[in-house]
Amino acid sequence: MWMYDKKLExxxxxxxxxxxxxxxxxxxxxxxxxxxxASVRYLSQRFSMITPExxxxxxxxxxxxxxxxxxxxxxxxxxxxxxxxxxxxDSGVAAYYVxxxxxxxxxxxxxxxxxxxALQSKGDPITDLTEDMAAEQKARSTYEYLLxxxxxxxxxxxxxxxREREIVHFQRFGESLRYVQDYLENRKRFSTANIK
Amino acid sequence: MSRDEMLRKLSALDFxxxxxxxxxxxxxxxxxxxxxxxAVVKEAQTLRQExxxxxxxxxxxxxxxxxWQWIENPWPWQYQFNFDLAGEDR
Numbered sequence: 703m704w705m706y707d708k709k710l711e712x713x714x715x716x717x718x719x720x721x722x723x724x725x726x727x728x729x730x731x732x733x734x735x736x737x738x739x740a741s742v743r744y745l746s747q748r749f750s751m752i753t754p755e756x757x758x759x760x761x762x763x764x765x766x767x768x769x770x771x772x773x774x775x776x777x778x779x780x781x782x783x784x785x786x787x788x789x790x791x792d793s794g795v796a797a798y799y800v801x802x803x804x805x806x807x808x809x810x811x812x813x814x815x816x817x818x819x820a821l822q823s824k825g826d827p828i829t830d831l832t833e834d835m836a837a838e839q840k841a842r843s844t845y846e847y848l849l850x851x852x853x854x855x856x857x858x859x860x861x862x863x864x865r866e867r868e869i870v871h872f873q874r875f876g877e878s879l880r881y882v883q884d885y886l887e888n889r890k891r892f893s894t895a896n897i898k
Numbered sequence: 899m900s901r902d903e904m905l906r907k908l909s910a911l912d913f914x915x916x917x918x919x920x921x922x923x924x925x926x927x928x929x930x931x932x933x934x935x936x937a938v939v940k941e942a943q944t945l946r947q948e949x950x951x952x953x954x955x956x957x958x959x960x961x962x963x964x965x966w967q968w969i970e971n972p973w974p975w976q977y978q979f980n981f982d983l984a985g986e987d988r
């Protein structure tokens with residue numbers, strides 16, 4: 703089960719409203735390569751994962767992604783909270799405003815609501831871990847594109863932190879995949895039983 | 899106390915805390931509930947520490963023996979992890 707820790711993994715303190723940037727960053731909240739999808743993907747896949755190392759990795763990265771989801775939601779909120787109606791209209795995000803005011807809603811930057819269609823839980827540990835490595839790379843790319851769109855150091859700091867975490871997670875998933883491959887390889891060598 | 903017995907007791911205490919916590923969110927001035935809450939928290943802390951010393955890590959961020967105990971099977975979603983409620987007066 704989970705316990706909530708009443709702090710952020712990395713602080714978010716944004717002084718200047720920027721509804722345009724908020725709407726772009728929203729993609730990491732509810733978009734196809736976002737933190738919610740990542741968390742649901744890993745926490746779902748762990749039930750059928752094999753080897754202690756890979757199970758722990760899915761469990762713990764799936765948990766850390768929820769802390770990232772919280773950071774992203776915080777960024778979106780701080781970037782819109784003190785924006786005027788005029789600023790919102792001029793930023794081209796009025797469509798989001800009429801549906802959600804300044805609330806944080808799990809959707810992508812183009813307004814498509816969150817969907818589990820962008821993730822898999824396949825049951826084959828090699829398939830799942832390979833998808834997870836790709837997912838971390840897709841999220842890293844997204845953070846890089848977001849960084850290209852950002853000029854406020856208050857926004858750049860947390861985005862860089864989150865980008866770095868994607869790289870660490872990719873590394874850990876790669877190591878987990880190696881554990882699973884070694885395990886399956888050994889089982890093939892020492893057992894006459896059917897592999898599955 | 900056996901592992902299952904200890905885990906059952908800790909689960910009960912932890913659930914007690916969760917339930918009191920929710921109650922206190924909407925009744926922050928209830929002194930009696932706060933006293934109960936603090937007492938249960940202390941009891942759970944002691945039992946959690948005892949459990950972890952004997953059977954390994956339950957919570958991320960706690961101390962571990964060598965080798966790293968966190969990854970040990972079984973995990974909570976596995977049958978073997980869970981204690982049996984059969985025979986309990988429910």
